[in-house]
Amino acid sequence: KQEVTQIPAALSVPEGENLVLNCSFTDSAIYNLQWFRQDPGKGLTSLLLIQSSQREQTSGRLNASLDKSSGRSTLYIAASQPGDSATYLCAVKGGGNQFYFGTGTSLTVIP
């Protein structure tokens, strides 16, 4: 069974700092990897999707990379802002339309 791990579980940084969130998965047979943001009491908002054939995707201050062979993805956030405070989850799409989620990294950006 696919297992997805996100470390650290929580991260606190001062405003303006660049940061990296990590996601690892055990089975490299994936169709895509998706990063989500979840604000307290809200649903998940899709940030970036990386197809299995791609190495990275960028959206504004966000850059996500994918290394299928090593089972790793990173989400890079440049020039962090207090509004970036949220929980970030990664999910991989496997066979049979199954999605497997990590437990998330709770990010706090301190003004």
Next chain:
Amino acid sequence: NAGVTQTPKFQVLKTGQSMTLQCAQDMNHEYMSWYRQDPGMGLRLIHYSVGAGITDQGEVPNGYNVSRSTTEDFPLRLLSAAPSQTSVYFCASSYSRDRDNSPLHFGNGTRLTVT
């Protein structure tokens, strides 16, 4: 474009009661699914469907039923609520034909408390 709509947003049930959580999407997605989210456990798949008339079990299906009579709707039924079903429930959908480039879209969730 409403996306994925879940109702109700909040619900309190007594042990043994039954209810249906509603989920509707207007994106013509073939794939629809239900997750529950519990602290420290992440998102766990309850049931999913790849098209009208087709449903399948996920990781934690016990105590829940689903049906998919239309492409748009995918209700989740709690047959006899138990305190262990206290959780936040999310409905999500995506296209399934284009396997690599189909993001998963989520509703805003239903917070269920069973007393």
